[in-house]
Amino acid sequence: MSIDQTLLESVQAGAPPALRLYRWAEPCLSLGRNQPARDRFRDAARLAASIVRRPTGGLAVYHDRELTYAVAVPVGWLGGPRATYHAINRSWIDALRRLGVAAGPARSSQPTARAAPAPHPASPDPTCFAAAAPGEVMVRGRKLIGSAQRCERHAILQHGSLPLEAAQQTMVRRLAGADAVAGASLAAIALAEAAGRVVPMPELIDAVVAGFTATLGIRLAPAVLSPPERLRAAALADQRFGTSAWTWRR
Amino acid sequence: MSEIPGDLLYTEEHEYLKRTDEEGVYLVGITDYAQGELGDVVYVELPEPGRSIGRMEVFGTVEAVKAVSDLYSPISGEVVAVNTGLADDPALVNSDPYGGGWMLKLRVSEPSELDQLLGPEEYGRHIGEG
Numbered sequence: 001m002s003i004d005q006t007l008l009e010s011v012q013a014g015a016p017p018a019l020r021l022y023r024w025a026e027p028c029l030s031l032g033r034n035q036p037a038r039d040r041f042r043d044a045a046r047l048a049a050s051i052v053r054r055p056t057g058g059l060a061v062y063h064d065r066e067l068t069y070a071v072a073v074p075v076g077w078l079g080g081p082r083a084t085y086h087a088i089n090r091s092w093i094d095a096l097r098r099l100g101v102a103a104g105p106a107r108s109s110q111p112t113a114r115a116a117p118a119p120h121p122a123s124p125d126p127t128c129f130a131a132a133a134p135g136e137v138m139v140r141g142r143k144l145i146g147s148a149q150r151c152e153r154h155a156i157l158q159h160g161s162l163p164l165e166a167a168q169q170t171m172v173r174r175l176a177g178a179d180a181v182a183g184a185s186l187a188a189i190a191l192a193e194a195a196g197r198v199v200p201m202p203e204l205i206d207a208v209v210a211g212f213t214a215t216l217g218i219r220l221a222p223a224v225l226s227p228p229e230r231l232r233a234a235a236l237a238d239q240r241f242g243t244s245a246w247t248w249r250r
Numbered sequence: 251m252s253e254i255p256g257d258l259l260y261t262e263e264h265e266y267l268k269r270t271d272e273e274g275v276y277l278v279g280i281t282d283y284a285q286g287e288l289g290d291v292v293y294v295e296l297p298e299p300g301r302s303i304g305r306m307e308v309f310g311t312v313e314a315v316k317a318v319s320d321l322y323s324p325i326s327g328e329v330v331a332v333n334t335g336l337a338d339d340p341a342l343v344n345s346d347p348y349g350g351g352w353m354l355k356l357r358v359s360e361p362s363e364l365d366q367l368l369g370p371e372e373y374g375r376h377i378g379e380g
Binding site for chain 2: 032033034055056057058080081082085133134147148149150151152153
């Protein structure tokens with residue numbers, strides 16, 4: 001989270017747009033910025049997972065056996081927040097189709113295969129993959145990628161999760177019981193099931209790069225955090241994202 | 251076309267300022283254009299009454315369909331009250347941005363800053379609807 005926020009701040013200060021792809025060292029539950037969590041997720045420690053709160057909106061995501069992405073762009077580079085959201089999701093759809101996955105965007109007000117409430121911080125179902133917002137990446141009526149944004153004055157951060165295997169059910173089972181697992185299985189899909197095979201990570205990364213470059217008409221160059229960015233990320237972890245005060249703010 | 255009331259002042263960040271019956275006290279919210287761009291608002295984070303806010307300082311956030319956006323104060327002042335009704339019904343920001351969807355009641359501390367705000371025609375041109 002600290003690195004994603006750092007990328008947002010760098011772009012806000014004039015740095016080029018950035019695409020980051022990463023995985024988690026251990027299973028982790030990430031909460032939406034405004035998601036009520038104190039009563040619902042304290043027991044999430046039973047998952048033996050760490051818990052963080054994102055700077056972006058939306059609901060809980062269980063990060064395990066998945067690929068996480070983050071995109072930071074200037075406001076207007078891809079349009080406003082909603083245009084940016086749709087452009088990034090189109091890039092993912094392009095990437096997935098290169099892997100043989102028939103992905104498409106959720107239509108306006110489209111329910112997932114299981115009827116579910118709209119994504120809302122106080123939703124009775126606290127998980128991101130329970131419902132799809134318009135434009136989100138779907139396969140056969142089930143949500144494949146969950147994404148959320150943070151918009152600051154001159155830059156937008158969008159990040160999200162592509163489950164590689166069906167790990168969301170683990171969290172749902174621990175939080176809501178076996179009945180909810182069946183529902184979660186219908187609402188969400190992981191890449192292995194969508195593709196009908198386990199996609200090797202190098203192939204997935206190549207497809208993502210190709211999808212984003214073709215859809216957005218850009219060229220991507222490898223980069224690393226600058227020394228000031230590394231310091232800023234460390235400070236953000238220490239002062240915000242790594243603190244109980246932030247994680248349990250609601 | 252967005253609604254742009256003729257008796258309000260506006261910012262380029264799509265906030266508005268609305269006079270109240272009390273001298274020097276204004277209501278602050280986001281414009282009809284802004285709520286349309288955001289989509290369905292699901293949560294509004296507002297400051298505590300009594301807090302002092304500087305011009306263009308972030309006073310809260312609004313969440314709409316998983317996008318959290320900062321809210322910027324149009325002018326410097328003290329927060330007199332916040333719209334607690336948005337806790338139960340954040341969709342008021344969408345359905346009634348200039349009425350029930352107000353966010354802050356602000357007592358202006360630097361009246362000269364009002365001169366830097368946009369009138370309705372200027373704001374309309376800013377959003378490409380003028």
